Amino acid sequence: MVNAADIDIPIWQGADAARRQLLARRRPDDDELSEIERQILGRLFDDAPEFEEAVGRIIQRVRDGGDAAVRAIAEAIDGAAPESLVVTEEEFSCARDDVSPELVSALQHAAERVRRYHELQLEHAARSFSSGGLGQLVRPLARVGLYVPGTAAVYPSTVLHTAIPAMVAGVREVVIASPAVPADDGSAHVNALKLVAAEIAGVDTVYKVGGAQAIAALAYGTESIGAVDKIFGPGNRFVTAAKRRLYGVVGIDAIYGPTETMIIADHSANPELVAADLLAQAEHDDLAAPILISTSEALAEAVAAELVEQTADLPRRDIALNAVRNRGGLACVPDIDDALAIANEYAPEHLALVVENAHQRIGEVRNAGGLFVGEASPEALGDYVAGPSHVMPTGGSARFSSALNVGEFMKITTVVQVTDDLLDEIAGDAELIAHAEHLDAHARSLERRRRDR
Numbered sequence: 001m002v003n004a005a006d007i008d009i010p011i012w013q014g015a016d017a018a019r020r021q022l023l024a025r026r027r028p029d030d031d032e033l034s035e036i037e038r039q040i041l042g043r044l045f046d047d048a049p050e051f052e053e054a055v056g057r058i059i060q061r062v063r064d065g066g067d068a069a070v071r072a073i074a075e076a077i078d079g080a081a082p083e084s085l086v087v088t089e090e091e092f093s094c095a096r097d098d099v100s101p102e103l104v105s106a107l108q109h110a111a112e113r114v115r116r117y118h119e120l121q122l123e124h125a126a127r128s129f130s131s132g133g134l135g136q137l138v139r140p141l142a143r144v145g146l147y148v149p150g151t152a153a154v155y156p157s158t159v160l161h162t163a164i165p166a167m168v169a170g171v172r173e174v175v176i177a178s179p180a181v182p183a184d185d186g187s188a189h190v191n192a193l194k195l196v197a198a199e200i201a202g203v204d205t206v207y208k209v210g211g212a213q214a215i216a217a218l219a220y221g222t223e224s225i226g227a228v229d230k231i232f233g234p235g236n237r238f239v240t241a242a243k244r245r246l247y248g249v250v251g252i253d254a255i256y257g258p259t260e261t262m263i264i265a266d267h268s269a270n271p272e273l274v275a276a277d278l279l280a281q282a283e284h285d286d287l288a289a290p291i292l293i294s295t296s297e298a299l300a301e302a303v304a305a306e307l308v309e310q311t312a313d314l315p316r317r318d319i320a321l322n323a324v325r326n327r328g329g330l331a332c333v334p335d336i337d338d339a340l341a342i343a344n345e346y347a348p349e350h351l352a353l354v355v356e357n358a359h360q361r362i363g364e365v366r367n368a369g370g371l372f373v374g375e376a377s378p379e380a381l382g383d384y385v386a387g388p389s390h391v392m393p394t395g396g397s398a399r400f401s402s403a404l405n406v407g408e409f410m411k412i413t414t415v416v417q418v419t420d421d422l423l424d425e426i427a428g429d430a431e432l433i434a435h436a437e438h439l440d441a442h443a444r445s446l447e448r449r450r451r452d453r
Helices: 015-025 035-044 051-078 089-098 101-123 156-169 192-201 211-220 237-246 271-282 297-310 317-326 336-346 358-364 379-384 420-436 440-451
Strands: 011-013 129-131 134-140 143-147 173-178 205-208 230-232 260-265 289-294 329-332 350-354 370-373 410-416
Touching (some): 011 015, 051 237, 143 156, 143 211, 173 192, 211 230, 271 379, 297 329, 336 358, 358 370, 420 440
Parallel strands (some): 143 173, 143 230, 173 205, 260 289, 289 329, 350 370
């Protein structure tokens, strides 16, 4: 019989050991190219550039070469270049025929819940105001680009969870870039599920382009792809590196890394469900971080045994177990306070509280992208139909950033409209500060107004 020790599932004892191990594993910063990546880049470049150099060259090619460069890169990477970079109405029609009515209904249900949540969120978002000559204007962005990853794995849920908040915020034009899959006839198509989800969400245009080249095309524009004001959505490390490089040329929502789920559980938790929730995240990729912090050693051992049993017939078994070993793990700590302290320091993308009276602990959570309270609120539900966007900060960035929300699709313009009387009241102090900063023209701008009246 295979047990947890045989497959090397780490179980740490004590808060210090858990903190030391988890914080060391938090963010993978490996710029080394895999053999597959080297083969792909070998079809693009003659001189085998390293990772960051390769990303920079792809961006420059798209900036200089437009559509032709995008197609050439797609052909080198995927083996087929789309004849048109824009998904046509005929392709949308075929996609509708390819998706079962039951799945369409499920996507529509998810879309309605996501829309309803973000409409509530909008009611509590920043608003325009004016008071005493001061105020602000809150305006939606004009045109945004959403990156939706996936060729082998398909994410229609990401379409809904990025596009619908944008629509609710009032963005005038919402477009998607998503990699196309080569077909047997040499053409290239975006997966039908993504297209159906895009229609349900109300997306204006879908472009058949992925990778760093998609981010460059959205940032600079090409003959077929209009430049956007801001780019949203997760992607592979080439996408992430391109977003980082192009920040400032275009707005960027965040820099996303591998997914993370931390579960805090006590003796009352069901080990079968805890293990199932960990594996739901572990199956994403080898760099996912499925983490349990428990106040019960018996629970941790039971969860480890469940991980072995539940992966026996899991299609992505090797990936899931690698994730548990590489960046995940199980920890035993003395009490819930210790667990919450570690969670707040780690700042996970997803934090689940599966403890007695979990709702009473909500106020103690400071740093988490999304909080899932109680056994009936698994993170997998949040990925699809709960309501809040599943696009959340990773790599510890929940310390300073938020889950994707309607506010990310808006901008604030401050307004200053003072009266002559208020000018007389406050300008003197402004003049003094301006002179102290040796910015005499600033001071004179104010002095002339008061002198001329």
